[in-house]
Amino acid sequence: MSQTAHSILKDVFGFTEFRGHQEDIITAAMAGQDSLVLLPTGGGKSLCYQLPAILGDGTVLVVSPLIALMQDQVTALEQLGVDAAYLNSTLTAVQQRQVIERLESGRLQLLYVAPERLMQANTLGLLKTCNISLIAIDEAHCVSQWGHDFRVDYLSLGELAVHFPGIPRMALTATATQQVRTEIIERLALVEPGLFVAGFDRPNIRYLVQSKQDAKRQLREFLSDRQGDAGIVYCMSRKKTETTAEWLVKEGFDALPYHAGLDVATRTENQRRFLSDDGVVIVATIAFGMGIDKPDVRFIAHLDLPKSMESYYQETGRAGRDGQPATAWMVYGLQDVVRLRQMADSSTANETHKRNERVKLDALLGWCEVTECRRRSLLAYFGESMEEGCGNCDVCLTPPDVFDGTEVARKLLSAVYRTGQRFGAVHVVDVLIGKETDKVHQHQHGSLSVFGIGKEFD
Structure with missing residues (x-):
């Protein structure tokens, strides 16, 4: 990488050195190569396409799914002196015309646009007349039906290879299993992409x-011992966020609600204060959370079960971006599982997507109930291995009591079979422990070979 890139890194972004794969990703983009970038939440994904916009000629086109995320990034870039803008429904006709003029004149370095706006014929026609140097597709997992946040609007983005031949495309995400990575490459029609995968481990998070x-x-x-710490408490419903925030205030915490149902002014002010x-x-x-850049979040708490391992990883990844110790805490219950399954089953998605949602929920539920290191199990889900336990999760710190239930299961199944497979659990257990009940005598089950073979269970 030339000294120019390093000087931009320092003079514009205020960093003295690149992190992880950033330099290699930027080199690939400047060389015209497609790429798939998997960096953890807080891993510096946005720099990978923002720096090339300053380093090279032309405009970098950024496809982003959320209006709030576009606005936050553009505001931050403008404060750094970068010529950036977005095209979305929040702009007036006059404001949109001004953005288009900056684009057509070649002054605009980055343009953010949502996928549904991008794929409109007039937008494509406009962009084809401009000098687009790179297309960055953020939150690329949205294109995958196996991803945790599938969006139909992303499916048409594969057509960009036809509309803009020879222009490199960079797909970025924080969470993608091997299956999702393959689908991203196929659906976006990436050509021999460079694959840049950072480790998923966040060792500072407990x-x-x-x-x-x-x-x-x-x-x-x-x-109780986190008074004064910044944190995020996630709830499933809007009403629950408000009642929980009110309760926390009464408990002495500086708590604020945030959900899409609040008016824009309240959301903006609560986010600003946070x-x-x-x-x-x-x-x-x-x-709340996508694109939020607050390095000193000390905890993430889930009062309800997320819908997938990917969602959980992405949400908890908002803690401890400064590298200091942070905690991801969660409570879960059967009611959470029932509610999430009902939501998945009642959605308008096709059966394949519904089935995928159920599989993902089952994987998260299984992770909640593991008896080995949580970190190792979490990394295994994303295809990474870990030799030993982390020593920094609840399972490692307080190992659960476990036992080999093979013999118990064998005796239980044998008793079910010997009693004719038509009695309830109470009677089968009575037979196993050798209890002389009227029902046992009535059916002459005291003479069975399994009678009393499980006295240790009593």
């Missing part, structure tokens, strides 16, 4: 999971 008993009491206990003030706790639905 993972704690509890069975849901009394969620508020459990949350209070978790937060980013600028110390010790603010945001109680939010998943509408």
Whole structure:
């Protein structure tokens, strides 16, 4: 990489050195190569396409799914002196015309646009007349039906290879299994892409999971020694975010709600306070967090089960971006599972997508109930191995009591079979432990070979 890139890194972005794969990713983009970039939340993905926009000629086109995310990034870039803009429904006709003039004149370095706006005929026609140097597709997992946030609008982005031949495309995501990576490459029609995958491990995050008993009491206990820490509490419903925030305020915390149903002014002010003030706790639905750049978030708490391992990883990854110790805490219960399954089954998605959602939920539920290192199990889901336990999760710190249930299961199944496979659990257990009940005598089950073979269970 030339000294120019390093000087831009330092003079514009304020960093002294590249992190991880950033330099190689930028080199590939400048050489005209397609790429698939998997960097963890907080891993510096945006720099990979923002720096080439300053380093090279032309305009970098950034496909982004969220209006708020576009606005935040453009505002941050403008403060750095970078000529950036977005085209979306929040702009007036006059403002859109001004953005287009900057684009056509060649002054614009980065243009952010949502996929549905990008694929409109008039937008494509406009962009084809301009000098587009790179197309960056953020949140690329949205193109995959196996991804945790599938969006139909992303499916047409594969056509960009036809509309803009020879222009490199960069697909970026924080979470993708091997199956999702393959689908991203196929659906976006990436040509011999460079694959840049950073490790998924966030060693400074401690993972704690509890069975849901009394969620508020459990949350209070978790937060008891975290007064003054910044954090995010995730809830499934909008109403729950508001009631939980009110309750936390009464408990002495500086807590604010955040969800898509709040008016824009309230959302903006609550987000501003979270980013600028110390010790603010945001109680939010998943509408909050994507693109939020606050390095000192000390905890992420889930009062309800997320819908997948990918969602959980992405949401918990918003903690500890400064590298200092942070905690991901969660309570889960059967009601969460039932509600999420009902939501998946009642959605308008096709059967394949619904089945994928159920598989992902089952994987997360299985992870909640593991008896080995949580970090190792989490990394295994994303295709990474870990030799030993991390020593920094609840399972490693307080190993659960486990036993080999093979012999128990063998005796139980034998008793079910010997009694004719038509009796309830109570009677089968009575036979196993050798209990002389009227029902046992009535059916002469005291003479069975399995009678009393499980006395140790009593």
